[in-house]
Amino acid sequence: MSMLDAIDLDSLSSNSSIVACYRPPLGSVDRDIAHEAYKKAVEYFTEEFAGNEDVRGFLAGSTSIADVQNTVEKAKAEYEAKGEKRRPVLRWLNKLCLGFRYYSQVLDMLAQHHPEYVALAWGAIKFVLTGVINHEELIEELAKALTLISNVLPGIKLSARLYQTEDMKEAVANMYGHIIHFFQRAAQWYSKSPARRALSSILKPFELEYQDTVDQIKLCSETINNLAQGASRAEIRDVNIIVQLIHGKMQGIEKKLHTILEESAEKDFRMISHIDQVLQVAVANKTINEAVQLDVTDMKPRICRLEFASILEMLLPETRPENILRKCTSMAIAKRRHQISAEYFRTAADIAKALDLWVSTTSSSLFILRSGPRASSTTRDHAVDIINYLRSAQHKVFWILSPPSQGDLEPSISNILKSLVFQIIQHEPNVLLRFPETLNASHFLPNRNESEWLDLLCLLVSRLEKCFLIVETEDLYQASRQRSGWTQEFLQVFQRLINSVEASRSLVKVLVVTFGNDLSLSSIQQGSVHNFVATIQQPRVIPLRLRRKLPRSKSRRYWQQLSQHKS
Incomplete structure (x- = not known):
């Protein structure tokens, strides 16, 4: 039986609350917290958008957050494939729009001097140029958000695997809900026609449509990290308690060992004394035996001669x-x-x-x-x-x-x-x-x-x-x-x-x-x-x-x- 097996953590009342911070109770089945959180997020998201058929269709066939992410990545890839031919034009158009935006204040002043001629035209041009700029910004921000989510998901899964607690499950489920919501919107945007995407860029820019969800995802990620850090500190504290207990037991063992060594030394001393006595007796007996052996050695030839003479006499x-x-x-x-x-x-x-x-x-x-x-x-x-x-x-x-x-x-x-x-x-x-x-x-x-x-x-x-x-x-x-x-x-x-x-x-x-x-x-x-x-x-x-x-x-x-x- 090892030292750790001899220590019962649950028997310590002061330690039970710390243990609950980073692992489930002893005897519970090993759980997949990430998968449970995903299922809970899907249930919540489905109930929240019960009348939205687009949401149901988006989640159909997905069994994990990775499947949802793959769906969005697929839609993004299709969008980028379709827009590959227009990318040079969009790049120059974006530069032109940035130039107009730089001189927007001057143009606004001209429009104020001649409002009857240029106000309506300038307003239309400004609306279109703003939509183009917003369209480019939306693509960039969506890509950044998707990259952020891709980087965050492995850490979330690891934290859920390491610390299988109810608090961690709730935090992961909440974050998965926001991620699924963001994925659903991003997939819908990538799946729209170019005209609808341009109109959506004007009417629903990234700051209005997606920024709040991204912020929620960041906040949930920080919450999960805080839970993981807290669980890690609790686990370290628990390990410290275990080390102290082991140290105490080791001190007890050292005391017992010291006592045993003292008793053994005393027994060795008595044994050495006894051996010395035995050796003294053996030396004395050896002297006697040598004397007897000399006598026997001297007598043996005589006995042999007597026995030989006796045998010859009988024969x-x-x-x-x-x-x-x-x-x-x-x-x-x-x-x-x-x-x-x-x-x-x-x-x-x-x-x-x-x-x-x-x-x-x-x-x-x-x-x-x-x-x-x-x-x-x-x-x-x-x-x-x-x-x-x-x-x-x-x-x-x-x-x-x-x-x-x-x-x-x-x-x-x-x-x-x-x-x-x-x-x-x-x-x-x-x-x-x-x-x-x-x-x-x-x-x-x-x-x-x-x-x-x-x-x-x-x-x-x-x-x-x-x-x-x-x-x-x-x-x-x-x-x-x-x-x-x-x-x-x-x-x-x-x-x-x-x-x-x-x-x-x-x-x-x-x-x-x-x-x-x-x-x-x-x-x-x-x-x-x-x-x-x-x-x-x-x-x-x-x-x-x-x-x-x-x-x-x-x-x-x-x-x-x-x-x-x-x-």
Whole structure:
């Protein structure tokens, strides 16, 4: 709501009379005072000249004072068009008449000396000359009067539009009546014949016939101007009152604003004091927090080490994988010293080719090393060689090997997955720091099932850029060989691991040693195009008398083939 809307002028008794001087009451419809005044003037003029048919005909079809003015202008234009040819003669005749009029006193004296001869003639000539002069003066005065009215009408219409009061309506109607009266006479004069105009100029000169009406028009114009000036002064006075009221309201607002500012300053002071207190408390707390943080920072590595040791202790297998690998390596070396043949090296060469393809692939893959009949020991030896080769090549490799002697713990897939988790955490302790909230000691409790251990293994392997898993579980196969399709289910566990790790854009390569003949090649290749398969057969036993003749170069050739993969 604006300031002016908040001021009710009608509520001020001292101001209502001033408002009525320049505008109608509030809520009244916007009026066309000029048109109303014209209609009222026409009604008055028609009643005043009720018996005059010329007046009715003159006003017929006119709807405003401008239409009446156009009618007169049209009659004037027609008159001027008809008199254009006689204008030079009238101009010289007018000059002649002015000359006679200049010497009129002398001629009057001659007429007095000889009245019997020249009185009648001179009187006739003087009458004619006076008529000509009056005719010219009448035309000039009519033109001046019409020009005056044309100049006055726009101002009258503007005043009537600005100040729509009853006084203004009466004044405009009165003036329109005189203007219409003048227009009617002027139109009649312009419409007369030349003879009647000349006679009218003599009998009814401008001073007698039109001057009074023109004076009335001037007087009405002055009256309208006075009304407009008075309304303007009243409006200015009203504006002054409004400005004073606004000024008073502004002073009240300034006082309220000053009060608000003082209250705000007081509140700000209290707020600043409160903030200072809060800052002091915050500084004190910050000092305490920094001290506590230092203690916590110092304790955090200790807690991590304790938690890491606790996790390793919970995951620690019955026999460490390093010890099993060390024993299996020693047994494989001792076996090669007494049992070696050309068939063994051919098998090693085939495995080396498959191993080369498996290592060089840029995607996660599964290598299935199948053990033939009575070839489990040889197959384990090859798995041990592959583990040692990958370790010497500085690859991250984690393995599962069947222990040489049966332990107290029953072999199971959960224990295999748990052992792999143990090796990853043991060799990559920083992997736990990547899961500060999702992994803690409770996630490594021994009572977890196979699916939970697999999910945990997938999570850890997915955080390694690249790693190798070697799984040889003859003991688990011997315990589960009675179950149909067990080997296929066992391979599916690691296939799920590969799929999960590959989705996280990490790289894992898994080598699984299988035993028995319950696994078909078609089922192996069905899961992925990146699976590799190699089969190891039982080597032929060389008689003791022929073993010494076997050249040592063949023994070295196998290690050279494996060393090519390292390079």
